[in-house]
Amino acid sequence: AMSNSEEIHTNLIDEPDDDCSSPEVRYSVFQNPDKRSKQFCQDPFKVATACLTAFCLILLMILVVTNVHSGEARSSDQDSPSSTAESRMQKGCANVTALTEELQAVKREKSQLEEEWTQLKKKIAELEATTAPQTTPVPMKNPCPEDWKHFNGSCYYVSEYRRSWSDSQAYCKQQGGHLAIILTAEEQTFIWNLLPRGYWNSYWFGISDQKVEDDWYWVDGTKLVGGFWEDGEPNNHVNEDCGNMVKTNVLSRVATKSWYDAPCYMSLPWICEKLVSS
Numbered sequence: 001a002m003s004n005s006e007e008i009h010t011n012l013i014d015e016p017d018d019d020c021s022s023p024e025v026r027y028s029v030f031q032n033p034d035k036r037s038k039q040f041c042q043d044p045f046k047v048a049t050a051c052l053t054a055f056c057l058i059l060l061m062i063l064v065v066t067n068v069h070s071g072e073a074r075s076s077d078q079d080s081p082s083s084t085a086e087s088r089m090q091k092g093c094a095n096v097t098a099l100t101e102e103l104q105a106v107k108r109e110k111s112q113l114e115e116e117w118t119q120l121k122k123k124i125a126e127l128e129a130t131t132a133p134q135t136t137p138v139p140m141k142n143p144c145p146e147d148w149k150h151f152n153g154s155c156y157y158v159s160e161y162r163r164s165w166s167d168s169q170a171y172c173k174q175q176g177g178h179l180a181i182i183l184t185a186e187e188q189t190f191i192w193n194l195l196p197r198g199y200w201n202s203y204w205f206g207i208s209d210q211k212v213e214d215d216w217y218w219v220d221g222t223k224l225v226g227g228f229w230e231d232g233e234p235n236n237h238v239n240e241d242c243g244n245m246v247k248t249n250v251l252s253r254v255a256t257k258s259w260y261d262a263p264c265y266m267s268l269p270w271i272c273e274k275l276v277s278s
């Protein structure tokens with residue numbers, strides 16, 4: 001029985017001796033076959049490990065070779081694939097730090113702008129509170145009463161009805177003004193443009209030579225200088241001592257040659273003037 005069991009034991013040990021022949025041959029390249037082969041063949045696990053290691057080494061070599069080849073093909077312009085990846089990583093890290101710094105700067109700026117915004121809002125509210133009562137009651141419209149037209153600080157009124165020169169002046173006085181006193185070509189043109197055209201539309205204004213013939217004075221007592229008389233006027237044709245301006249249908253007639261003298265008792269429409277403030 002003892003010998004029998006011993007035989008089995010030796011058989012178990014000896015059996016792998018035959019299978020081991022192939023790895024033995026393979027490893028003979030790296031290791032001394034005389035010493036190693038017996039050790040390997042004695043332990044089947046060691047053989048398996050060796051085989052796997054060899055396989056792994058071969059695989060690694062294949063991988064390295066293929067990688068180098070493909071890398072050469074791919075990055076003929078740049079350095080090796082591993083170094084480009086490394087530089088990319090470095091760039092990415094630098095990029096991340098730069099971006100985070102930028103983000104923080106933007107956040108700081110944002111908070112500053114928000115503060116400025118709230119301050120500006122406050123200022124606007126204050127200004128609105130102070131200016132609101134002033135702006136609302138000031139009308140930027142005509143500063144003159146209804147039916148009166150504004151020019152250069154004065155208001156002008158063209159009557160619909162007719163009166164003598166002195167009754168016209170009385171009406172204007174009653175309104176807080178006087179018959180129009182016309183000192184500049186601009187004022188003359190403004191008034192002329194208020195008048196409608198007609199066959200012979202004539203309007204009293206504030207000048208007369210009632211006291212001394214051909215000595216023309218304005219209603220405020222100042223002496224006339226210049227004036228916008230029609231050629232040949234004033235002519236005192238039938239004792240004409242009051243000034244009027246005429247606008248006809250003739251388009252060639254101009255504002256600056258439109259004054260005539262006429263009898264003061266005539267009934268004509270008139271032109272009043274008063275200061276804006278009064």
Ligand SMILES: *[C@@H]1O[C@H](CO)[C@@H](O)[C@H](O)[C@H]1NC(C)=O
Nearest residue numbers: 091092094095096098099102
């Ligand atoms: C981030 O990297 C890219 C290229 O990878 C580059 O074009 C860009 O300018 C970088 N940005 C910063 C903020 O560094």
Ligand SMILES: *[C@@H]1O[C@H](CO)[C@@H](O)[C@H](O)[C@H]1NC(C)=O
Nearest residue numbers: 151152153183184185186187
């Ligand atoms: C405007 O009024 C002022 C003051 O009354 C006067 O001196 C000036 O000549 C006037 N201007 C025009 C264009 O009529």
Ligand SMILES: [Ca+2]
Nearest residue numbers: 209236240241
């Ligand atoms: Ca006269």
